[in-house]
Amino acid sequence: MTPAYTAAAVLAETAEHHEGGMVWWAAALLTFGAIAALAVVLTLMTLWERKRHPHAHH
Known part of the structure; x- marks a missing residue:
């Protein structure tokens, strides 16, 4: 479970409960x-x- 996947899952849950502009x-x-x-x-x-x-030039 990556943080990004967890966040996406939370957003998906939120979207189901709160339809609209939020x-x-x-x-x-x-x-x-x-x-x-x-x-x-x-x-x-x-x-x-x-x-x-400090003196390294790439």
């Missing part, structure tokens, strides 16, 4: 949140690499 923005928010988190992690990893190798 579902699409919840899904959009979840997707945006996942992308934002990934971007932050990648940025931090890049900064960490630069700190470890």
Whole structure:
């Protein structure tokens, strides 16, 4: 069970119980949140690499 699969299952459950406009923005928010988190992690990893190798030029 991956977190993404769990989130999709939860959203599917929510969609069944609450027909209407709440579902699409919840899904959009979840997707945006996942992308934002990934971007932050990648940025931090890049900064960490630069700190470890200040004089390395690729």
